[in-house]
Amino acid sequence: AQSVTQLDSQVPVFEEAPVELRCNYSSSVSVYLFWYVQYPNQGLQLLLKYLSGSTLVKGINGFEAEFNKSQTSFHLRKPSVHISDTAEYFCAVSDRDNYGQNFVFGPGTRLSVLP
Amino acid sequence: EAGVTQFPSHSVIEKGQTVTLRCDPISGHDNLYWYRRVMGKEIKFLLHFVKESKQDESGMPNNRFLAERTGGTYSTLKVQPAELEDSGVYFCASSHGHDRGGEQYFGPGTRLTVT
Numbered sequence: 001a002q003s004v005t006q007l008d009s010q011v012p013v014f015e016e017a018p019v020e021l022r023c024n025y026s027s028s029v030s031v032y033l034f035w036y037v038q039y040p041n042q043g044l045q046l047l048l049k050y051l052s053g054s055t056l057v058k059g060i061n062g063f064e065a066e067f068n069k070s071q072t073s074f075h076l077r078k079p080s081v082h083i084s085d086t087a088e089y090f091c092a093v094s095d096r097d098n099y100g101q102n103f104v105f106g107p108g109t110r111l112s113v114l115p
Numbered sequence: 116e117a118g119v120t121q122f123p124s125h126s127v128i129e130k131g132q133t134v135t136l137r138c139d140p141i142s143g144h145d146n147l148y149w150y151r152r153v154m155g156k157e158i159k160f161l162l163h164f165v166k167e168s169k170q171d172e173s174g175m176p177n178n179r180f181l182a183e184r185t186g187g188t189y190s191t192l193k194v195q196p197a198e199l200e201d202s203g204v205y206f207c208a209s210s211h212g213h214d215r216g217g218e219q220y221f222g223p224g225t226r227l228t229v230t
Contacts, residue, residue, distance in 0.1 A: 044221035102160040
């Protein structure tokens with residue numbers, strides 16, 4: 001079984017400031033890692049994913065995340081945020097060895113970018 | 116390419132009534148998933164179809180929930196009779212059948228309110 005923790009339920013940040021959204025996971029098996037974003041009144045959209053290879057993953061809209069196996073973390077970062085980044089962000093894992101396995105999501109972090 | 120669509124976007128029903136949610140996945144996607152987010156908590160897996168077959172329904176909360184995917188195309192999720200604790204946002208997602216670790220494409224969700 002897997003579980004995902006997102007320690008920060010809400011993160012306010014000023015425009016053009018850097019931001020880091022934290023994600024830690026627990027799993028007895030190898031996992032794939034994902035970050036999804038939900039903008040107001042929209043569905044979840046994939047930001048980036050880690051499957052294998054380089055532990056630094058770049059996604060859409062200038063976001064990146066780094067997989068740290070020893071710390072079981074997959075923190076999301078952006079060097080300079082925009083008002084349009086205001087949304088809810090979800091970290092998720094899936095079982096690497098179980099084909100088509102469902103996602104296990106964290107509780108979400110609501111990012112508010114202030115002018 | 117059309118994305119995952121869900122109908123209705125909102126539904127308000129009284130306790131004891133029946134509601135049917137519909138999901139149209141991306142054409143050609145064999146995998147279809149239902150998830151639910153209750154009261155701002157984490158998004159939780161309900162069940163997974165591969166074509167018309169239920170691959171995993173371990174997340175279904177109880178027998179008041181019935182999911183079908185006739186012909187392996189769209190899916191319905193029926194709640195009968197609805198209870199107050201069923202309120203939440205129901206998400207549908209689909210993915211390609213041969214894409215291990217691949218992205219799940221999410222619909223906008225159906226917000227269900229049981230009064």
